[in-house]
Amino acid sequence: MDIEAFRKAGYQAIDRICDYYYSLEQRSVASQVRPGYLKELIPDNAPEEGEDFQQIADDYQRCIVPGLTHWQHPSFFAYYPTACTFEGILADxxxxxxxxxxxxxxxxxxxxxxxxxxxxxxxxxxxxxxxxxxxxxxxxxxxxxxxxxxxxxxxxxxxxxxxxxxxxxxxxxxxxxxxxxxxxxxxxxxxxxxxxxxxxxxxxxxxxxxxxxxxxxxxxxxxxxxxxxxxxxxxxxxxxxxxxxxxxxxxxxxxxxxxxxxxxxxxxxxxxxxxxxxxxxxxxxxxxxxxxxxxxxxxxxxxxxxxxxxxxxxxxxxxxxxxxxxxxxxxxxxxxxxxxxxxxxxxxxxxxxxxxxxxxxxxRSYGAEGFRRHIRQGIELNKHFVSLLRSSSDFSLVTEPSFALSVFRLMPPSIVSTEIDKEKLEATLNDLNKDYYSRLSGRNDIALTQTKMNGTFCIRFAIGAARTKKVHVDHAWQILQEEAQATLSAWGKPEAAT
Amino acid sequence: MDIEAFRKAGYQAIDRICDYYYSLEQRSVASQVRPGYLKELIPDNAPEEGEDFQQIADDYQRCIVPGLTHWQHPSFFAYYPTACTFEGILADxxxxxxxxxxxxxxxxxxxxxxxxxxxxxxxxxxxxxxxxxxxxxxxxxxxxxxxxxxxxxxxxxxxxxxxxxxxxxxxxxxxxxxxxxxxxxxxxxxxxxxxxxxxxxxxxxxxxxxxxxxxxxxxxxxxxxxxxxxxxxxxxxxxxxxxxxxxxxxxxxxxxxxxxxxxxxxxxxxxxxxxxxxxxxxxxxxxxxxxxxxxxxxxxxxxxxxxxxxxxxxxxxxxxxxxxxxxxxxxxxxxxxxxxxxxxxxxxxxxxxxxxxxxxxxxRSYGAEGFRRHIRQGIELNKHFVSLLRSSSDFSLVTEPSFALSVFRLMPPSIVSTEIDKEKLEATLNDLNKDYYSRLSGRNDIALTQTKMNGTFCIRFAIGAARTKKVHVDHAWQILQEEAQATLSAWGKPEAAT
CATH class of the missing domain: 3.40.640.10 (Type I PLP-dependent aspartate aminotransferase-like (Major domain))
Known part of the structure; x- marks a missing residue:
């Protein structure tokens, strides 16, 4: 590839990255592909002759992008955020x-x-x-x-x-x-x-x-x-x-x-x-x-x-x-x-x-003040999330929220009140929350991760992606409630255990 | 930075990378800055308020580029090459x-x-x-x-x-x-x-x-x-x-x-x-x-x-x-x-x-054949370099050339013939070649590195940067001869040891 071909391919890459960010919110947060999807799209060997770069660039969109989980999606609350800013992209x-x-x-x-x-x-x-x-x-x-x-x-x-x-x-x-x-x-x-x-x-x-x-x-x-x-x-x-x-x-x-x-x-x-x-x-x-x-x-x-x-x-x-x-x-x-x-x-x-x-x-681009603003915003959004969580008796924080992270589980009075043996209750709650998490992780409009602390199965909600706003936290809360209702409705019915 | 600002800054980055490659051959191979140069150009603290991105991008050119050693320069023969291709840049x-x-x-x-x-x-x-x-x-x-x-x-x-x-x-x-x-x-x-x-x-x-x-x-x-x-x-x-x-x-x-x-x-x-x-x-x-x-x-x-x-x-x-x-x-x-x-x-x-x-x-872009062509070219260029080296009695290969690497030293008959004690001769040759290397490393139109093998001080010539052609090897040979003459002329004179 000579310098002018690079200029052309470079402009196109920039444009396509812009398209990616314009469309980000409409994408599935987590990739929906199945294990082994890519080997059905790509040959087993490197080509013998060089290929046209346009085809390679198009294959990035066709083969790779569907296999990405979008950590920059505003509804990504899994693991911890992995920051990505345009300034960072340009520096790289x-x-x-x-x-x-x-x-x-x-x-x-x-x-x-x-x-x-x-x-x-x-x-x-x-x-x-x-x-x-x-x-x-x-x-x-x-x-x-x-x-x-x-x-x-x-x-x-x-x-x-x-x-x-x-x-x-x-x-x-x-x-x-x-x-x-x-x-x-x-x-x-x-x-x-x-x-x-x-x-x-x-x-x-x-x-x-x-x-x-x-x-x-x-x-x-x-x-x-x-x-x-x-x-x-x-x-x-x-x-x-x-x-x-x-x-x-x-x-x-x-x-x-x-x-x-x-x-x-x-x-x-x-x-x-x-x-x-x-x-x-x-x-x-x-x-x-x-x-x-x-x-x-x-x-x-x-x-x-x-x-x-x-x-x-x-x-x-x-x-x-x-x-x-x-x-x-x-x-x-x-x-x-x-x-x-x-x-x-x-x-x-x-x-x-x-x-x-x-x-x-x-x-330099954010300045110290802009950097602080981003952090404060994440913590504020988490305070908002915690207030939503506390507004429902079905949910319980497993430990105090920390900065922009909350760890919670379903702990509905309907179950807590019927089980007096503490050990059995904990086992039941773990099973319930595994069911719940399994439903949540099946969705494509939110990403969350699980954890276990001293035997308690729980769900993490980590805020901090650069594009997450109050509306996304509110939307997440709506999903969390919906799936909680579905989990609790199915709970105790024969198929719930499978 | 919003998406459209990124598009603008991205185009500019692509253009400036094109400029960089158009001008690469005219640049000093190794950076000519002195230790500590950058702290004279950059403040001690991050700015409190965010800065305009154009200024940041301009400062990359002003402050950073002069401090780069250009590993992609066709006259870079130091260490081993560190490949850089436009396809690699786009993928990154x-x-x-x-x-x-x-x-x-x-x-x-x-x-x-x-x-x-x-x-x-x-x-x-x-x-x-x-x-x-x-x-x-x-x-x-x-x-x-x-x-x-x-x-x-x-x-x-x-x-x-x-x-x-x-x-x-x-x-x-x-x-x-x-x-x-x-x-x-x-x-x-x-x-x-x-x-x-x-x-x-x-x-x-x-x-x-x-x-x-x-x-x-x-x-x-x-x-x-x-x-x-x-x-x-x-x-x-x-x-x-x-x-x-x-x-x-x-x-x-x-x-x-x-x-x-x-x-x-x-x-x-x-x-x-x-x-x-x-x-x-x-x-x-x-x-x-x-x-x-x-x-x-x-x-x-x-x-x-x-x-x-x-x-x-x-x-x-x-x-x-x-x-x-x-x-x-x-x-x-x-x-x-x-x-x-x-x-x-x-x-x-x-x-x-x-x-x-x-x-x-x-x-994909090179194809297996294009990849092989690049390797073969490096090895062919090294064969050419070795033939040049062997054409002069002042130079000697320290060991057999390997693929695209040659290791050599100055070993002029004028010195070899006057010193019959092998140990003293080796010490003399080491001193001579350190002088020689010191001259070479002071130049800005070529980059080479030294090594020592079982006590023998020698100079490495490693070919393989994507843009190196026969003309650059010939130019290197010209420099090597020039500096050899200068080293030998000064040798034995009082100031040579300093």
């Missing part, structure tokens, strides 16, 4: 147009320098302490692909630091702490690293948040049996319910165990720190005081296209000591002189995309 | 326009299904055995970010498989084998996983390739002292010199140690397998016979924009056994039924970009 376009692997400063100085600068912008936007700033040259910030990567990098740095101070510690005896509500990234890091991962208990009465006492007991037990707990993955805003661990209590406990690295995973909720009024609940002071590393994802609720997980560390040396490899073929005079950051030593891989560009575009 | 644009984190089939069925299909296309294009095909449902292919990620995933799977069969093996006793010429990804995986990495010796007379005997001796030594070597990272096309390990010999040795996982890293050279005439030298039969996992990067020489590292495994169960985590909030009916691939269990993170689209666009 510029970045890929001059693609480079960015592992060294010299690979493309702009990539390293912009990342270093926008990570400071973001740190200041969130109120992070000066020790996290790149400009302070002690700690610093780096963009990873996902919160899993951020967590894994932090855990590797923690393990490396711990073993340097405790050379007697065997890997077999080292323990990663999470809670039962921590994102699966904690367990996965354990699998990847071959280390034990211990999930600490959290209680419904604590809103599923980790208490200092629980951590303290675990450390005492584990140290007592010769184990080496070396890192805790604490969470601000868990995936299931948005729970916020008690970082203040945790930090106090950790004072007696200074070798315990505290990684704060705020993948979803971290961006609320942009709003001063949420800094207390999102635990800013404790993050600044106690966190050795902190992660939030701009690519969730933060208006930046996937992937853009931002990770800050209190001490960059702990990262680079763990990950620095400089073979001859990667040496540069700037790297040797130590006057630049070589981000390859701040993450797992070598090459890296130019991700800072999309954060830069978004923060 | 479509992919980011409907961004989703793709961790489950249900996230967006098209993403999983297209990845599964194009990985089979690529496997067939390369002649990989049926056991590597997704459609065979035993092994399979998955796109990772980089060869480092692919290697790390393979090593994690290998460790998990090994410890399941040898529960007595302590992590402290487990060994990753690489060679001294293996890409730093091997050592880095050792750092990340906290495992010992042993670099086996390779010899210049073997063209820096690993021999079976060397591996056999190492295994005997290590097993003898109670160690557990569990994985070998073998290479087809090392970074320094394109060396190709003797996979046949390695495979024969490994027959006596069936627990040794063989990962073949062909990050750069693997795509030559598309051409039947290179399959013997690139060891296709041995890869099919012995490799437990195989990786090549489309994003190097393979015309697909960064990132697109393709990894195949002989047995997908070894991957998913090592990495499968399915918390309640990620459960889906298709995943539970086992009728779909959930790629989250095939890589380290959870979320993933829609990368298969760019491989699909490129393979």
């Amino acid at each position: 376009l510029y970045a890929t147009s001059a693609t480079n692997p960015g592992f060294n400063w010299a690979c493309s100085p702009a990539c390293t320098e912009l990342e270093s600068i926008v990570m400071d912008w973001a740190a200041k936007l969130f109120g992070l302490g000066d020790h996290f700033l790149n400009s302070a040259e002690v700690g610093g910030g780096v963009i990873q692909t996902t919160a899993s990567d951020s967590g894994l990098v932090a855990i590797v740095a923690a393990r490396s630091l711990y073993t340097s101070k405790h050379p007697e510690a065997k890997l077999e005896d080292m323990i990663i702490y999470t809670t039962t509500q921590t994102h699966s990234l904690g367990v996965k890091a354990g699998l990847v690293l071959g280390l034990e991962c211990r999930a600490l208990e959290v209680m419904p009465e604590d809103k599923y948040a980790l208490r200092g006492e629980t951590l303290k007991r675990a450390i005492q037990e584990d140290v007592g049996r010769g184990k080496h707990p070396f890192v805790l993955v604490a969470t601000v805003g868990t995936t299931s319910s948005g729970a916020i661990d008690h970082l203040g209590e945790i930090g106090e406990v950790a004072k007696s165990y200074p070798s315990l690295w505290i990684h704060v995973d705020a993948a979803w909720a971290g961006i609320t720190l942009a709003c001063p009024e949420y800094r207390e609940v999102a635990q800013l002071d404790n993050i600044n005081k106690y966190a050795d590393s902190f992660c939030t994802n701009f690519h969730k609720w933060g208006l930046v296209n996937f992937d853009a997980s931002t990770l800050w560390v209190r001490n960059r040396k702990h990262l680079t000591d763990a990950l620095d490899i400089t073979p001859e073929f990667l040496r540069t005079k700037e790297g040797d002189a130590g006057v630049v950051i070589d981000y390859r030593n701040w993450h797992l891989a070598l090459g890296r995309r130019f991700r800072s560009l999309k954060i830069w575009f978004v923060l | 644009l479509y992919a980011t326009s409907a961004t989703n984190p793709g961790f489950n089939w249900a996230c967006s069925p098209a993403c999983t299904e297209l990845e599964s299909i194009v990985m089979d296309w690529a496997a067939k294009l390369f002649g990989l055995g049926d056991h590597f095909l997704n459609s065979a449902e035993v092994g399979g292919g998955v796109i990772q970010t980089t060869a480092s990620d692919s290697g790390l995933v393979a090593i994690v799977a290998a460790r998990s498989l090994y410890t399941s069969k040898h529960p007595e093996a302590k992590l402290e006793d487990m060994i990753i084998y690489t060679t001294t010429q293996t890409h730093s990804l091997g050592v880095k995986a050792g750092l990340v996983l906290g495992l010992e990495c042993r670099a086996l010796e390779v010899m210049p007379e073997d063209k820096y390739a690993l021999r079976g005997e060397t591996l056999k001796r190492a295994i005997q030594e290590d097993v003898g002292r109670g160690k557990h070597p569990f994985v070998l990272v073998a290479t087809v096309g090392t970074t320094s010199s394109g060396a190709i390990d003797h996979l046949g010999e390695i495979g024969e040795v490994a027959k006596s140690y069936p627990s040794l996982w063989i990962h073949v890293d062909a990050a750069w050279a693997g795509i030559t397998l598309a051409c039947p005439e290179y399959r013997e030298v690139a060891q296709l039969d041995n890869i099919n016979k012995y490799a437990d996992s195989f990786c090549t990067n489309f994003h190097k020489w393979g015309l697909v924009n960064f990132d697109a590292s393709t990894l195949w495994v002989r047995n997908r169960k070894h991957l998913t056994d090592a990495l499968d985590i399915t918390p309640e909030f990620l459960r889906t009916k298709e995943g539970d039924a086992g009728v779909v691939i959930d790629y989250r269990n095939w890589h380290l993170a959870l979320g993933r970009r829609f990368r298969s689209l760019k491989i699909w666009f490129v393979l």
Whole structure:
């Protein structure tokens, strides 16, 4: 394809993306295709001769778009939102147009320098302490692909630091702490690293948040049996319910165990720190005081296209000591002189995309105020949703709403009043809500996801897509009520169990 | 930004990318900025109010483009090429326009299904055995970010498989084998996983390739002292010199140690397998016979924009056994039924970009024949370069050229003839070539990188950018001669050492 053919195909792509967004609301939220649909549309082999690009572009519309679930649809309330903004799309376009692997400063100085600068912008936007700033040259910030990567990098740095101070510690005896509500990234890091991962208990009465006492007991037990707990993955805003661990209590406990690295995973909720009024609940002071590393994802609720997980560390040396490899073929005079950051030593891989560009575009186009407005709007919409939910006696919140997330279930008086055995009631409610969720997930005009907390099956309602407005929440509520009525009408009838 | 503003900014971005490519050849290959240049152009904080997008787009040109090193410049011969094609740019644009984190089939069925299909296309294009095909449902292919990620995933799977069969093996006793010429990804995986990495010796007379005997001796030594070597990272096309390990010999040795996982890293050279005439030298039969996992990067020489590292495994169960985590909030009916691939269990993170689209666009637009033509052209250009190099007595190849890579140094008779002590001669030649490289890297019309092999400082010349033609190789040769003359003229004069 020559330059003029690219211009033509590029204009068309832009036009078709415009069409996509104009028609977004009329589409099914979740893709309606069946497993294996695509192999019926695409040949088994690459073509021998090159094909006309127009045909390829048309096949994107014909074969791929129907197989997309539209995370940008205003009625997408599943998982957590994955932000997509036009500014992010444009930044990705510029970045890929001059693609480079960015592992060294010299690979493309702009990539390293912009990342270093926008990570400071973001740190200041969130109120992070000066020790996290790149400009302070002690700690610093780096963009990873996902919160899993951020967590894994932090855990590797923690393990490396711990073993340097405790050379007697065997890997077999080292323990990663999470809670039962921590994102699966904690367990996965354990699998990847071959280390034990211990999930600490959290209680419904604590809103599923980790208490200092629980951590303290675990450390005492584990140290007592010769184990080496070396890192805790604490969470601000868990995936299931948005729970916020008690970082203040945790930090106090950790004072007696200074070798315990505290990684704060705020993948979803971290961006609320942009709003001063949420800094207390999102635990800013404790993050600044106690966190050795902190992660939030701009690519969730933060208006930046996937992937853009931002990770800050209190001490960059702990990262680079763990990950620095400089073979001859990667040496540069700037790297040797130590006057630049070589981000390859701040993450797992070598090459890296130019991700800072999309954060830069978004923060400039929205401005700090626009960014805050988006967050506040999500939280306001959730307050509205909660008020609707509370207006019906058939529904019950499973735990307190958290920012823009509510977790609820059907809990109709007609069933609660007829079952006095608590265990049986819970089993019945779980069955009822599985039926209910199954109906909801069969619809194409809304997307929601399930979760289970301490045995309770429940449904998550996560607001935050850039285009979601009050009318969409109201529409969702209407669907939730309709399907609740249908579920309850069918309940107890013979076919309901199938 | 609303849809119409996006259309306008999108057209402009396309036009400016066209301008960029029209002007590419007139630009400096490497960025000429100094460390810290960008913080003089950009404020310390995100703006409070949103800014006009035109200003942001203009600042991309003003602040960022001068800080880019142009990996697509036809005179870029450094590292390895990082492919960029218009088809890849367009695919990335479509992919980011409907961004989703793709961790489950249900996230967006098209993403999983297209990845599964194009990985089979690529496997067939390369002649990989049926056991590597997704459609065979035993092994399979998955796109990772980089060869480092692919290697790390393979090593994690290998460790998990090994410890399941040898529960007595302590992590402290487990060994990753690489060679001294293996890409730093091997050592880095050792750092990340906290495992010992042993670099086996390779010899210049073997063209820096690993021999079976060397591996056999190492295994005997290590097993003898109670160690557990569990994985070998073998290479087809090392970074320094394109060396190709003797996979046949390695495979024969490994027959006596069936627990040794063989990962073949062909990050750069693997795509030559598309051409039947290179399959013997690139060891296709041995890869099919012995490799437990195989990786090549489309994003190097393979015309697909960064990132697109393709990894195949002989047995997908070894991957998913090592990495499968399915918390309640990620459960889906298709995943539970086992009728779909959930790629989250095939890589380290959870979320993933829609990368298969760019491989699909490129393979269709070029066709298998066009893809092969690109590879053949790179190899032909390198043959031409080698003939130029051999025409001058001042230059010497340090090892045999490999595909589209030559590694050479200045070795003028005037110096060789005056120094009979071999060690002193080598030291002198290293100093001379460092001077020479320093001159070359000061130029803005060419980009090259250095390496060191068994103590010999040398210069790499890697061909493969999509726009490099004979005229650019000829121009490079002219520069190499000019700077050689300048280096030799200055050599021995007092200021030469500074």
